[in-house]
Amino acid sequence: MDEPRIAEPILHVDMDAFYVEVERLDDRGLVGQPVVVGGEGPRGVVASASYEVRAAGVRSAMPMSTARRMCPGLVIVAPRHGRYGEISEQVFSIFQDFTPLVQGLSVDEAFLDIRGLRRHYPNSLAVAEAIRTRIRRELHLPASVGAATSLYLAKMASGYAKPDGVHIVTEGSENAFLEHLDVQELWGVGRATRRRLASMGVGTVGQLARVPLPLLRRHLGDATGDHLHRLANGVDERVVEPYGGAKSVSVEQTFREDISGVEALRSRLLRQADQVAWRLRRAGLSGRTVSLKIRFADFRTITRAETLRAATDVSREVYQSCCRLLDRAEVGVRSVRLLGVAVSGLQPSDAPRQLMVDQEERWEHLEEAIDELRVRFGRHVVEPARLRRPDSDHAARDA
DNA sequence: TCTGGGGTCCTAGGACCC
DNA sequence: TCTGGGGTCCTAGGACCC
Numbered sequence: 286m287d288e289p290r291i292a293e294p295i296l297h298v299d300m301d302a303f304y305v306e307v308e309r310l311d312d313r314g315l316v317g318q319p320v321v322v323g324g325e326g327p328r329g330v331v332a333s334a335s336y337e338v339r340a341a342g343v344r345s346a347m348p349m350s351t352a353r354r355m356c357p358g359l360v361i362v363a364p365r366h367g368r369y370g371e372i373s374e375q376v377f378s379i380f381q382d383f384t385p386l387v388q389g390l391s392v393d394e395a396f397l398d399i400r401g402l403r404r405h406y407p408n409s410l411a412v413a414e415a416i417r418t419r420i421r422r423e424l425h426l427p428a429s430v431g432a433a434t435s436l437y438l439a440k441m442a443s444g445y446a447k448p449d450g451v452h453i454v455t456e457g458s459e460n461a462f463l464e465h466l467d468v469q470e471l472w473g474v475g476r477a478t479r480r481r482l483a484s485m486g487v488g489t490v491g492q493l494a495r496v497p498l499p500l501l502r503r504h505l506g507d508a509t510g511d512h513l514h515r516l517a518n519g520v521d522e523r524v525v526e527p528y529g530g531a532k533s534v535s536v537e538q539t540f541r542e543d544i545s546g547v548e549a550l551r552s553r554l555l556r557q558a559d560q561v562a563w564r565l566r567r568a569g570l571s572g573r574t575v576s577l578k579i580r581f582a583d584f585r586t587i588t589r590a591e592t593l594r595a596a597t598d599v600s601r602e603v604y605q606s607c608c609r610l611l612d613r614a615e616v617g618v619r620s621v622r623l624l625g626v627a628v629s630g631l632q633p634s635d636a637p638r639q640l641m642v643d644q645e646e647r648w649e650h651l652e653e654a655i656d657e658l659r660v661r662f663g664r665h666v667v668e669p670a671r672l673r674r675p676d677s678d679h680a681a682r683d684a
Numbered sequence: 685t686c687t688g689g690g691g692t693c694c695t696a697g698g699a700c701c702c
Numbered sequence: 703t704c705t706g707g708g709g710t711c712c713t714a715g716g717a718c719c720c
Contacts, residue, residue, distance in 0.1 A: 303720095323688080330688050332720090345720075351685050366690095391691085391720050473693095475718050508694060509717090537689060574712085584687075590713060625689085 292456040293409040293432040295525065296397040297439035298416060300376065301427040301448045303393035304333035307372050308362050310425060320360045323349055328539050328622075332364055336448055369393075372424065379419050383412065388525045394443075396436055398525040413451045434459065435521040437472045444470075459519040464491040471516055478513075481505065493517040530631070534570070536560045537625025543582050545620045550611060557626040558604035562597075571596035571634045575603055577610035578625035586623075589614050596632050603628060 300306070304322035309315045321343060322333040329349040341356040353359050373392040380387045386398035399412050406412045409432035420428045431442025433454040446452035454462045468490055469479045481504055487493050493501075494517035502510030515521060536557045544550065554577075565571060576590040589610040597603065607626055 299720095328686090328688075332688075346688080348685055348687055351687090354685090364689095394720075473718065477717055506695065532692070533690095535690065539688060576713095586715085588714060592712065623688090627691095 289403045289407075291399055291403050291406070291409050291412070293434055293439075293453055294398060294400040295433055295436055295439040296399055296409065296413060296416070297431040297433075297436070297443040298380065298395055298397060299429050299431075299443045299447070300393035300420075301429055302333055302335050303426075304364060304369055305335045305362075306426050307369055308365075310372075311368070315360065315362070318360045319356055319358055320362060321349075321352060322362045322364050323352075325349065325361050325363060326541055328541065329361075372426070375424055376420060376426075376428075379416065379423065382419075383416060386525045386527055388527055388529070396439065396525045409453055410451060413453075417449075417451070435519075436523045436525070437516055437521050438462070438519075440472050441466075441470060463494070463517065463519060464489070466490045468493055468517075471513065473512065473516070478505065478509070490517050531568070531570070532631060533627050533629035534561055534564050534568070534572070534631070535576075535625060535627035536564075537578060537623060539580070539623045540621075543620035543622050545616075545618055547611065547616070550616065550621060550624065551608060553624050554607040554611065554626065555604055557624065558607050559600045561626050561628055562600040562603045565598040565628060565631075566634070569634050570631045571598040572628035572632070573597075573630035574628065575606040575610065576625075576627040576629065577607050577614065578623070578627065579614055579616065579621055580623035582620040582622055584622070587614060592630065596630065596634075597628075598634055 305315075305320050308320065308322060317337070318335075319338045319341070320335045321331045321338055323329050323331040323345075327350070331343060331345050331347045331349060331352050334343045334345055334347075334352075338352070338356050338359065343352045343356050343359075349361065369392055376393070377387065377389060377395065380395055380397055384397055384399055384401055386401070388396040390396070397416075399406075399409065402412055406415065413430035413432055417428050417430060420426055427449040429443050429446040429449060430451045431439045431444070431446055431454070432451070433439040433442050434456050438454045438459060442452040442454045466489060468474050468482050468487060469476075471490060471493075474482075482488070482493065485496065485500075485504060487496060493513060496514075498510065498514050501514055504510070505513065538553070538557070540553075544553070573596045574590055574592045576588055578586065578588050580586040591606055591610060593602070593606065603626065
């Protein structure tokens, strides 16, 4: 007697136009309207586009000014990431009811390994529909599901399922599915790789599969060459990895108008360093490497990084590191459109630390006290004094 | 078209050590 | 004395994803 099995045991569940649909949930007046979620300012871009405006050619990551031109009457809603996070938790808790083998890719999509459901459901389609039905019934949101024998095929299948559908790349049909696809449809191939492949005369996944591996490695590098060779041939050994904590925490901001001058830059960095460190502490993490990102008016972007002797979650240490990096960047009087701060090399904060000198220890106690106030009264009750001084108060204006 | 903010991973080169 | 190879860590930049 054969053990039951599910032929396509990997699901990729992807919420449709997630931010937009959450906004519609909270504001029924937006239903049926041409809605996008994104930045309204002169430098805003589309974060999420409803299917109504996609029909007009509007896409996420498109400058809002372009979207407006393409779609007169466009309704723009400012993002509320906290709210999306709440709904996301509910979506993921539904996933957990089906299997503990859930790997989140972002707030609105995840891989599920459903091998263990073989005694409860006859096939992958039944599981996919059961998940969609629960999300629809309990959260009133549309979701699309792809199913396949491997991760990337499931991921690509969900793209075909959209909106509000299911697509299954059945066991044995993988190569037929891939043969005529444009290479850019492969997960991990973007504009640059597509251009390089085009210069080799490769346009479809079928053609890519037939490029000799050494040639591919020479053009794309060893890792990318190997990876794409495998994907094009239907091979993907990756498995659903339920855990995988954050590797970095970052904050960045594009200014409404470019800024220049070390003092102005420092005052933004003070705020950003504080935000990053606060998020680290909230997550119980510390990091050893601090990175500064600067985008100039001409969009040229540089980064400077330094690795500290010991991991930190202390605002002041992150800020001081940023100032050293800023000096090294030699920005001078050039106009800056974006500043960002990231901390990587993360570890749990309760991991054994280097002995701290007195000074740092006192700062840490102070920041613990501040965090407590923030938890009780909100993030803005306590801010670095320099951000409150009238003469440097422009820091707060376009935040 | 004039380009957000949050991430991950890869490459290449240099420093340093054995 | 002028010269190898491997491993690890670090930095800078870039591709890619949602």
